[in-house]
Amino acid sequence: MLKLLPKQTASMHTRDGVRLDADIYRPDAQGEFPVLLMRQPYGRAIASTVVYAHPSWYAAHGYIVVIQDVRGRGTSEGEFKLFAHEITDGEDAVNWAANLAGSNGKVGMYGFSYQGMTQLYAAAAKPSALKTICPAMIGYDLYTDWAYEGGAFCLQTNLAWAIQLATETARLRGKKTTYQSLFAAARNLPVTNPEIFQQLAPLSFYHEWVEHSQPNAYWEKLSPKSHLQIVDLPMFHIGGWFDTYLRGTLHLYQDMADRSTTPQHLLVGPWAHLPWGRKVGEVDFGIKAMSPVDKMQIRWFDQFLKGIDTGLLQEQPVCLFEMGSNIWRTFPNLPKANQKSYFLSTIGLASIREDSGTLIPNSQPPVTNTFDVFVHDPWRPVPALGGHAAIPAGIFERSHLDCRSDVLTYTSEPLVKDLYLAGDVSAEIHCTADQPSYDLCAVLSQVYPDGRVYSFTQGYIHCRDGINHITTKIQLQATCARIFQGNALRLSLSAACFPAYAMNSGNGGVINSESLLNAQIITLTVNCGGSFPSQILLPVIPSKPAPG
Template sequence: MAIEVIEVMTSEESSALAEEFLVPTRDGKKLASDVYLPPNANNKKFSAIFIRTPYDKSSRYTALKYEAEYYMNRGYAFVAQDVRGKFKSTGETEPYAHDVNDAYDTVEWITKQPWSNGRVGVTGVSYYGFTTWAAVASGHPAIKAAVPQATGIDMGARHVASRWSQDIPSLSSVNDLIQIWTDNKSYLASIDWTADTPHKVVESAADVIGKNIAAGKMIQERIHLQGWYNPYGDRHPYHTTNIPILHWQNWYDPGLAPAGMRDWRHFRNLSTRNLHYLRANSADHSTFLLENVGDLSKVSYLNEEARKKRISDECGEVADFFDEFVNGSKPSIHRERARWHLGHVGWQASKEYPPQSRPLKLALSSTKNDAGYVMSTNEDHSTMPSLLTWIHDPNNPVPSTFDIEALWYLLAAYPDEREMAQREDVLTFCTEPLVDHLDFCGQPTLQMELEFSSPSTHLFAKLQDVFPDGTTRPISWGRVVIDQKMGPEVLLNMDDNAYRLRAGHRLQLQIQCSDFPIFAVHPGSEKNPWTATKREKSEHGLRVGGSHVAFLTLPVISLDNL
């Protein structure tokens, strides 16, 4: 069986500190909303912090009832809502489709409450980071500022749609879609993506869990039409945002941080650029920190003290932003445009992100050392032209180095990837051990010439830190669909990070054509990877040396120049 349900999650009890309301929408649905008011709230008016989630407003998982206590003590009303069709809210269970209107209607309801002063700040993580953007897009005048966290404006384009000829299909996103968006409950399920073609696995979920509106539309329509999915109508945030935004991302969130950082770059190129601020941490999607790797007592979902610390630190930053931009309170400390964490060092600030850097070019070569092919600043390794070849076998794809669920708590799982260098379908390039520390911040880029026998192909690149004992940890990822019509030259911008490669460590780059089951496997033909039943091997070659110099470029920084 492709799908096995392990656990069913239903709504937990609301906090005794909350009063639950059923907020009406314009089309007659009822949105369950917990309202928390500060102590001694009688006859007083407050700004509201508003969150809309599909993960149960009252659950320990979201921890919103604990965050509410913090915000109440900071003088805010706090409103936590189950989105339409989830847990206690009525309506059909379908992500994205109604969030702009439902946000507007609820903010309108908030402003009419006797405790409201008419000012609202919106925030949330992951999907409820998307609902934060949906609230911004709604254009309600009471919304004065927003903190979308660990999300992307266009996350729906991969979650409920697929432009598979331009973007590698994300099975991790569909995995989430099946478990979260089938009905008003949530399911923890084991999904075997090797059991059949991806679209058949999705179809079989309906027999085990139930009909899923969004998954049905994806399989029946969207994977064939490949249109861009836009849930905002004519109010896409890229051209309607006019309030202060704190873009909140985590480097070790390859599922959503790339989209969020793309949003940041877009807004910093507009005339309204100074409305936007950045906060990026060395953390994964679940907020587990790089500095806590190996210590699971620091997982906030498992440990009460860890949860209290996370709430104090993170909710404190959100409240500070809303104090300034919702309530108009002048901050005691100047707010930097960008705050970002340099892994193994600490928090940094800069007037712009990415900060000023110098490009360090590392040439890829056919020369070998004890770790793989040599990667170095010395182009002499690459003077002789060579074609480094490998075979992509879709029936034996390169496996993901962590469980599909662990994508969302990557640093808690933090895989040791040393064994991947032994695979013949993975090209591995490695520097010699570093003599000095090396700091970089921004997007590593990969420039190369690639040959392949199939009409198109998937290309994955991974940057890694190789410890002196051989432990190999991921730092940055890149992925792209390449078509023969594009020609052999490839320029791949990898995911953002800010990281110190420490003396004695090596920098490693791996190139491959699959990462399964996090991503769907390319069939080796022009066929749709969602539906292709026939899979063919394809030959790949990377040119190095001579006039075909392949480079990895790192944006190296000096902390003295920030």
């Protein structure tokens, strides 16, 4: 570990003359060093230390570390507009950092969430000095990976983030009353009257995101995916099983792995968006779940910025934390597992009795054509609990929710041997409703012999054709887990997961007071067996990696 010089503050000017400020951490040593750049909107002193080591730790490993306030944030000049300037500003920042005194001209970037996004936008400009990036917890396609899931607006996370950014804007502009009102709103989510947020922050991106409820040119222009198709950089991708943006991390990794000529590595831990520790929700995953990211990033940067053979290129590129076993497993690529079907079967009382709905592991669906009916009441929607889209995220005991009459439960017999899962989980549910639109939430849990129920993945979809007989595919969050012998699997279905997702009025999402006023009671029917089977598809893998 090298000694450090005192922290410096330096400024650059973008091509249109806007001053951007940064803190610089330098080794107190002779020679030239690579530069690590992080660009973020929360005040550069924070430097993403909610999940990463302090920049001084990275500097002590022989790097010049630059933490920059993006345009219009911290002490940087200009107007902050979500993601609008990050391609050109990112390119300018990389070129400026590469030419700092003591730099060897090579730049790497790191950071998560917004700081992960700024890496992708900077990479889109293809500055020659940018040699590698380590994007963590990002949205690749902003519509499907960030703002919406299955066509449903991710209300709680989007609103919380929008209020956080708007509150900081009010503080920077000295609007005390607005700041106090937004600060109070942030502590009392959800804001049940969205018009209040419209009044407090009329220019927030949140309002545009609500208005653009379909994938269209607005999202295409904004999304990194539209700008990265000609980019080929070594990337270290980082995600969490309970991160709301895991879809983006996996989509970017898979896209790059399919077409890139440079190394693409992936790490997914048992973490929510933050922090990256051993406990998420009510489950402690043990000492191995503590974040290895800082040490891994140093190895990555040593490899690609210093030319040191760290052994990375001889290792399998995909590293996944297997929940239950609480160990890291490596793979040559994202597992393309065998899909094991569990068909839903019922005596018609799955909303009333836990022993009515069952999961049947069989190559053939049940012959009996049965169904369950349940009712969604907007006055008392099924509440969100953990998972990846709620605040707080993670694993929680949910037997009290499964007892509700507006939740259908389907439970397997206790497993006769351990079940290993890794990859995509999906449910195919044949459902109809008495309204033009409805939502479906699918939660997959394991049931312990003592009756405790712990969810480990879930998914959500907004359905726009409720009257017709259709089979709806719900994509659940990808997972990697070991389900132990003696535990059972349970699929829970509901028509709401509020406030994680905007509730369905029966004719679309509830996004304002008027749509809430017009929200209808929705009666839904789930068909099991016969000509309209419903099933859940699980990604089963071997208990041990295949030899070779």
